[in-house]
Amino acid sequence: MNKEQFIALGFTEEQADKAAAASQEELKGFVPKTRFDEVNEAKKTAEKDVADRDKQIDDLGKTAGLSEDLKKQIETLKTENQTAKAQYESDLQEVKISNAISAALAGKVHNEKVVTGLIDKTKLVLGDDGKIVGLDEQLTGLKTSDAYLFKEEENKETGGGSGGFKLGGGGNPNPPGAAVSLKDAISSHFQK
Numbered sequence: 001m002n003k004e005q006f007i008a009l010g011f012t013e014e015q016a017d018k019a020a021a022a023s024q025e026e027l028k029g030f031v032p033k034t035r036f037d038e039v040n041e042a043k044k045t046a047e048k049d050v051a052d053r054d055k056q057i058d059d060l061g062k063t064a065g066l067s068e069d070l071k072k073q074i075e076t077l078k079t080e081n082q083t084a085k086a087q088y089e090s091d092l093q094e095v096k097i098s099n100a101i102s103a104a105l106a107g108k109v110h111n112e113k114v115v116t117g118l119i120d121k122t123k124l125v126l127g128d129d130g131k132i133v134g135l136d137e138q139l140t141g142l143k144t145s146d147a148y149l150f151k152e153e154e155n156k157e158t159g160g161g162s163g164g165f166k167l168g169g170g171g172n173p174n175p176p177g178a179a180v181s182l183k184d185a186i187s188s189h190f191q192k
Contacts, residue, residue, distance in 0.1 A: 001019070002020050002023075003017055003020040006019045093126060097121055097124055097126055097132060098116070098121075100135070101119060101121075101135065102116070104135055104139070107151070108153075109149055109151060110148075110149060110151060115149050115150075118142055119135070119138050119142075120138065123138070
């Protein structure tokens with residue numbers, strides 16, 4: 001309090017001077033209210049800022065964790081996609097080789113599944129032109145070792161195969177006359 005305030009309270013001038021001096025001495029360690037309010041607001045703002053920063057750090061920590069999880073998931077998906085692509089290409093290659101084998105065996109073997117099962121597909125390579133490298137060698141080996149699996153190829157120059165019985169072939173080379181009955185055919189057979 002100052003001197004005028006003490007006088008207003010009823011102090012004498014001498015008492016007001018002493019009281020004002022004592023009051024000033026006492027208030028030396030104290031901060032004015034405006035300064036206190038100013039510092040108090042700065043403190044509140046700082047505390048709020050620290051709390052906001054802590055929240056942001058926690059959020060970043062969570063986001064970084066999520067980011068790491070997302071990165072791991074992305075890497076896992078990339079690996080799975082590469083594996084699926086390699087599997088697809090392998091399956092496609094297998095289908096192409098199987099189709100080329102079927103085309104090469106068509107009409108040349110008695111049972112295509114059996115002959116296909118005897119072919120070592122790991123030794124076959126599909127060329128850019130769609131032909132299989134190594135198939136002819138394996139088929140030649142199978143023709144020599146397991147000839148019964150393959151159909152006989154007709155010799156076009158001689159007009160037929162190696163002889164033997166053929167279904168739907170030329171029939172009886174000496175057909176009896178059209179007027180011969182069964183009785184006549186039997187009797188001519190026994191007369192010989």
